[in-house]
Amino acid sequence: MISLRGRALSATLDRPLTRELWRLVSDKIPGPDEAVIGSGGGTLNVVRSGGDAGPNTVVLPPHLDHLDGGDIIAVSPDGRRIEVLWRARSRHNSLLLTERCDNYCLMCSQPPKERDDSRLLRRASALVRMLPPTAHELGFTGGEPTLYGSGLVSLLRTATQCLPDTEFHLLSNGRRFADPGFTAEYASVRNPRLMVGIPLFGAEPSLHDYVVQARGAFDETVSGILALAQHRQRIEIRVVLQKNTAPAIVEIAGFIARNLPFVEKVALMGLEMTGLARANLAEVWTDPYEYRNELAEAALLLRHAGIRTDIYNHQLCVLPRRVWPLAVRSISDWKNEYLSACMSCSVQEACGGLFASSAKHRHSDHIAAIPHPTPRAREAISSAQPQDMVMPAPP
Amino acid sequence: MRQRLTLETAPGPLEHLPFRFERWTDGRVLVTNMVGEHVFLSEAEFSALADLRIADPALLRTLRAKHVVRQRGETLPVELLALKYRTQHHRLADFTGLHMFVVTLRCEHSCGYCQVSRRTVARTEFDMSAETAVAAVETAFRSPSPHLKFEFQGGEPLLNMEIVRLVTQEAQRRNRDEGRQLAFVIASNLALLDDEVLDFADEHDVYFSTSLDGPQDLHNGNRPRPGRDSWERTIAGVTRIRKRLGHHRVSALMTTTAASLGKVRDIIDCYLEQGFHDIFLRPVSPYGFALRPRQRRAYDMAAWIDFYREGMDYILELNARGTPVVETYSALVLKKMLTNANPGYVDLTSPAGIGIAALLYNYDGAVYASDEGRMLAENGDMTFRLGDLAEDSYDTLMTGAALLDPLEESYTGSAPQCSDCAFERWCGADPVFHHATTGDPVGRKPESAFCNRNMAVFRYLLDRYTADPHARELFHAWAAR
Ligand code: SF4
Numbered sequence: 013m014i015s016l017r018g019r020a021l022s023a024t025l026d027r028p029l030t031r032e033l034w035r036l037v038s039d040k041i042p043g044p045d046e047a048v049i050g051s052g053g054g055t056l057n058v059v060r061s062g063g064d065a066g067p068n069t070v071v072l073p074p075h076l077d078h079l080d081g082g083d084i085i086a087v088s089p090d091g092r093r094i095e096v097l098w099r100a101r102s103r104h105n106s107l108l109l110t111e112r113c114d115n116y117c118l119m120c121s122q123p124p125k126e127r128d129d130s131r132l133l134r135r136a137s138a139l140v141r142m143l144p145p146t147a148h149e150l151g152f153t154g155g156e157p158t159l160y161g162s163g164l165v166s167l168l169r170t171a172t173q174c175l176p177d178t179e180f181h182l183l184s185n186g187r188r189f190a191d192p193g194f195t196a197e198y199a200s201v202r203n204p205r206l207m208v209g210i211p212l213f214g215a216e217p218s219l220h221d222y223v224v225q226a227r228g229a230f231d232e233t234v235s236g237i238l239a240l241a242q243h244r245q246r247i248e249i250r251v252v253l254q255k256n257t258a259p260a261i262v263e264i265a266g267f268i269a270r271n272l273p274f275v276e277k278v279a280l281m282g283l284e285m286t287g288l289a290r291a292n293l294a295e296v297w298t299d300p301y302e303y304r305n306e307l308a309e310a311a312l313l314l315r316h317a318g319i320r321t322d323i324y325n326h327q328l329c330v331l332p333r334r335v336w337p338l339a340v341r342s343i344s345d346w347k348n349e350y351l352s353a354c355m356s357c358s359v360q361e362a363c364g365g366l367f368a369s370s371a372k373h374r375h376s377d378h379i380a381a382i383p384h385p386t387p388r389a390r391e392a393i394s395s396a397q398p399q400d401m402v403m404p405a406p407p
Numbered sequence: 408m409r410q411r412l413t414l415e416t417a418p419g420p421l422e423h424l425p426f427r428f429e430r431w432t433d434g435r436v437l438v439t440n441m442v443g444e445h446v447f448l449s450e451a452e453f454s455a456l457a458d459l460r461i462a463d464p465a466l467l468r469t470l471r472a473k474h475v476v477r478q479r480g481e482t483l484p485v486e487l488l489a490l491k492y493r494t495q496h497h498r499l500a501d502f503t504g505l506h507m508f509v510v511t512l513r514c515e516h517s518c519g520y521c522q523v524s525r526r527t528v529a530r531t532e533f534d535m536s537a538e539t540a541v542a543a544v545e546t547a548f549r550s551p552s553p554h555l556k557f558e559f560q561g562g563e564p565l566l567n568m569e570i571v572r573l574v575t576q577e578a579q580r581r582n583r584d585e586g587r588q589l590a591f592v593i594a595s596n597l598a599l600l601d602d603e604v605l606d607f608a609d610e611h612d613v614y615f616s617t618s619l620d621g622p623q624d625l626h627n628g629n630r631p632r633p634g635r636d637s638w639e640r641t642i643a644g645v646t647r648i649r650k651r652l653g654h655h656r657v658s659a660l661m662t663t664t665a666a667s668l669g670k671v672r673d674i675i676d677c678y679l680e681q682g683f684h685d686i687f688l689r690p691v692s693p694y695g696f697a698l699r700p701r702q703r704r705a706y707d708m709a710a711w712i713d714f715y716r717e718g719m720d721y722i723l724e725l726n727a728r729g730t731p732v733v734e735t736y737s738a739l740v741l742k743k744m745l746t747n748a749n750p751g752y753v754d755l756t757s758p759a760g761i762g763i764a765a766l767l768y769n770y771d772g773a774v775y776a777s778d779e780g781r782m783l784a785e786n787g788d789m790t791f792r793l794g795d796l797a798e799d800s801y802d803t804l805m806t807g808a809a810l811l812d813p814l815e816e817s818y819t820g821s822a823p824q825c826s827d828c829a830f831e832r833w834c835g836a837d838p839v840f841h842h843a844t845t846g847d848p849v850g851r852k853p854e855s856a857f858c859n860r861n862m863a864v865f866r867y868l869l870d871r872y873t874a875d876p877h878a879r880e881l882f883h884a885w886a887a888r
């Protein structure tokens with residue numbers, strides 16, 4: 013597993029670093045915010061774990077040896093702590109904007125911490141200015157980024173100006189959008205490549221509020237989604253399947269199809285065994301094999317409502333074949349693992365495998381090699397026309 | 408440590424949102440909310456709902472999710488209901504989209520169930536004049552609808568192609584400034600189809616709709632013409648259209664006659680053999696010649712309901728075996744049942760579709776609220792004659808009592824029985840049918856064949872939807888069409 017932060021093996025610096033973010037370059041004269049990876053000669057030099065520690069050089073720990081030209085790292089003033097913020101070769105980079113959150117989801121992979129970390133927002137703003145215009149996609153996550161209010165909107169505006177061709181994905185619990193003033197401000201960024209992903213864990217308040225551990229959250233989240241729709245913003249709904257939501261998945265899908273059919277996309281996601289999910293294992297774990305038929309019914313119901321629907325983090329062997337075309341091989345290259353059963357599996361190539369955390373901590377008891385593959389052409393599931401709701405004009 | 412919320416955290420006091428219900432013979436109770444979302448409850452669950460003493464948390468969640476109950480003071484459920492209700496009705500503002508032109512009463516067929524008092528081929532005084540045609544196009548364009556569909560019927564419209572051409576060209580000329588979406592359909596038995604007609608259809612994007620009652624002997628028995636070759640000519644026409652213009656340019660409609668009863672599988676097989684994957688299991692209409700009592704084709708609605716059920720069983724079986732077939736009427740009902748979209752089908756809307764969804768321009772310049780309204784007039788009943796193109800403007804046609812009174816009286820939201828009916832959101836108002844059969848635009852629903860038929864369809868579809876996951880998935884696919 014490739015890690016994104018670590019301590020340097022050694023650091024020799026003339027004086028403490030005054031800038032935090034460095035773009036790594038290997039084959040050109042470094043600019044003021046660029047560090048040379050490999051040989052020396054720059055203001056800051058970065059060498060892989062086996063290399064020589066020259067002057068102004070940070071030696072990477074072995075698990076960060078994958079760093080290369082184009083990657084962007086944050087380095088502490090003493091050169092000791094390194095954090096990877098941008099991996100040039102990855103198509104899915106995302107930035108943590110805060111660890112604060114007004115929800116406290118039972119299976120949160122990034123458990124909220126209540127402390128001022130607004131430096132993360134400032135750092136993101138600096139990073140966005142350093143990215144190449146060819147950057148394909150950038151995600152903003154939390155915590156709850158909308159807690160910054162106008163601060164978040166400024167970041168989005170900067171990002172839109174610096175990176176006109178990049179796809180942006182904001183992950184939010186959606187509650188802040190219930191405030192019409194904030195939603196209008198967010199919409200004023202006017203970036204057609206910006207989408208907000210909002211988790212929904214129930215079709216009515218009691219289940220959703222329980223899963224996110226916040227009373228009143230459902231009403232605010234759904235009102236937020238409606239307000240975003242009034243402003244014609246792009247919305248994705250994310251449903252994590254766990255012990256409480258899985259039995260309600262068809263009801264949740266039906267609710268989305270009937271009440272929120274204007275959303276662009278729904279992601280049905282398997283549980284990631286990190287953070288609170290591990291602490292609350294008994295309350296959240298359920299074997300995907302148990303809910304596979306309901307998951308398939310929910311996914312197809314959404315598809316028939318004209319909503320693009322993807323299934324994430326579910327192994328093909330625990331999914332009914334008729335929804336294989338909707339399964340996305342989403343787990344990024346460096347997070348997935350396979351079990352011994354997978355070695356003789358005919359669809360291993362197409363299967364996402366398991367999150368490393370799942371492989372280690374908890375996974376379905378029904379992982380079993382598929383002896384014969386079935387074609388998984390996406391077109392096999394016909395898609396319906398998107399439906400719209402007749403919305404009143406925004407206030 | 409944070410205070411943990413539990414799943415069973417008791418909600419505040421509950422209250423009902425508007426709902427309606429219908430008991431099933433097996434003890435279940437169908438509950439529908441004010442926009443037609445449904446849920447089946449057991450008798451005990453239904454009592455709990457009625458008394459608002461809902462102990463089962465899963466049941467409470469479902470009833471809140473389906474907007475049947477809310478916690479007192481909650482506003483979101485009402486907001487969402489309003490959105491859905493508004494969406495279901497938004498087509499109303501568009502007004503009339505379908506404009507039917509009876510370009511001639513002449514026909515060379517003499518079908519027993521024909522809705523038109525056909526005239527023999529030689530009598531051209533039953534043709535629409537150019538003046539009438541142009542006035543009708545003018546009226547059609549007065550409708551604010553962004554989509555205008557021009558449907559040519561008769562008689563046999565191919566017997567008056569001159570007017571079909573004139574209307575099409577006139578509409579396209581007018582549309583150069585207006586930029587609306589136009590569609591043209593010729594409803595024809597195709598017996599007289601020739602290259603000239605096909606050239607015209609090709610050039611102007613015209614579609615064809617034809618009658619196909621099923622296998623050869625059944626169809627020819629229903630649809631006599633000199634030579635008894637209606638089926639052969641229809642099939643030949645379908646083949647020619649598909650070859651020349653593409654498969655999708657012709658659709659077929661069937662009418663269930665007494666002779667069709669018991670033959671529904673053969674009829675469906677015939678459609679499949681002919682490459683039609685949509686079939687509309689349509690009861691015979693009670694108008695025109697078909698309204699004549701004691702005629703040999705008469706049958707009662709109960710017989711049609713058996714016919715429909717058997718046909719649907721077969722259609723579901725075919726789909727399960729991998730042969731896609733859609734029953735068009737069920738698909739329209741399912742769209743209303745499972746989505747907020749209103750397909751705008753004239754017989755399944757309320758306010759009724761007469762006038763505001765469809766207008767009919769007769770060959771002689773008379774304007775009717777529907778095809779059936781014209782049929783009544785042919786038999787001397789002028790109730791649904793809205794006016795005359797030579798005398799009336801769009802405004803007087805659309806605001807006269809002949810249209811507004813039956814619209815208002817038949818509205819299912821207030822009509823006796825309909826307003827309390829659990830199926831109301833999926834159903835429609837048919838004031839012309841009820842006027843024709845009872846002399847009153849509302850009618851008495853327990854005796855109404857329209858109501859009996861729809862109730863049977865709703866019940867059949869719901870039973871299959873709840874009992875059979877395969878049917879459920881298929882029904883969602885149909886609703887999405
Ligand atoms: S056996 Fe492994 S590779 Fe095959 S479907 Fe299951 S998880 Fe995927």
Ligand code: SF4
Pocket residue numbers: 819824825826828829830831834835852857858859861862
């Ligand atoms: S016609 Fe019958 S089924 Fe339709 S709404 Fe009225 S009572 Fe109900």
